[in-house]
Amino acid sequence: MLALEKIVASLIMPPGLFILLLLLLTIYLFKKSDSGLIKLTSLFLLLFFFLLSTAFGVQFLLHPLENYAEEISVNAFERHPIVVLGGGLNYYSKAEAKPSVHSLQRLVKGYQLHRRLKTPLIYSGGIALGQDRISEADAAGELLESLGMNLEFYISENQAQTTFENAAYLKKWLEENGVEKVYLVTSAYHILRSAAVFEAQNIDFLAVHSGFISDHQFSWLDYLPNRGALTSNLSALHEWVGLAWYYLRGRI
Structure with missing residues (x-):
């Protein structure tokens, strides 16, 4: 019962609610739109926002940064x-x-x-x-x-x-x-x-x-959309963009 409550909660509260709405919009566009670009854009936004909101994104965006820190500290x-x-x-x-x-x-x-x-x-x-x-x-x-x-x-x-x-x-x-x-x-x-x-x-x-901002061991709940993953991934994304910007500016 508790697990079901967690699943429902992840879908009726942001960011899960936004992902659900994007999913419905993507399904609608794939059925109604003749534009391949619109369909691909909608699908990309759905997948990207899902990645940012789950442990999949944490593993891909955040963990490489934090694992590097652990290695050199x-x-x-x-x-x-x-x-x-x-x-x-x-x-x-x-x-x-x-x-x-x-x-x-x-x-x-x-x-x-x-x-x-x-x-x-x-x-x-x-x-x-x-x-x-x-x-x-x-x-x-x-x-x-x-x-x-x-x-x-x-x-x-x-x-x-x-x-x-x-x-x-x-x-x-x-x-x-x-x-x-x-x-x-x-x-x-x-x-x-x-x-x-x-x-x-x-x-x-x-x-x-000084410490991690996200778990490095996940339960299945972490792969559902959640605010913690979104916050962590936005911090990680800021760092990756910052690294690219500093490289382009010749600061690193």
Whole structure:
């Protein structure tokens, strides 16, 4: 009974509802339309949206990114500064903002490393586009202080708005302070692009991913349309597009 409820729920709530509607539209177009292009477009959209909304897409889009991160991440024992890359803010008002789920995951990992190694923690993240008050780095500093971190060890890089700018601003700081190697902390799905950018700017780093955003072992329910898969796949798709864009721009 519970399994039946899960199946029904996956089809009457987005994204499953949208896929069901696309399926009905595709069947209708195949019966009524004489245009092969319209039929192929409808079929492509159906399959693409189904891929994005299920574990099939997670395996194809997300897992290669996260598996790569798992392969190159190290256990942190050497004493190097810790660089945490921002992953966005949730703005509650003009005067209040908190790290997003992805930023919080990265920040927690960075703080754990700091407590173990007693080395500086550098958080890189500026003011989000369309906002004008609170930077990611400032919000991260407030959170770390509330957790008991001595802010003498905290370095705020509050200008960067992209992964490319994360590396550019950090490279300048590293050169000014004579730092030769850092730990690079970011989400597993973001490691491939951020590592490529850091390598392109000749920054010596040791990668430490802050965790996965999706399961790597699935049940049959994961192959039904679900919001979790859609969210994970959109993050992965953003990374693949970002990699292509950075390559075309000569940034990696």
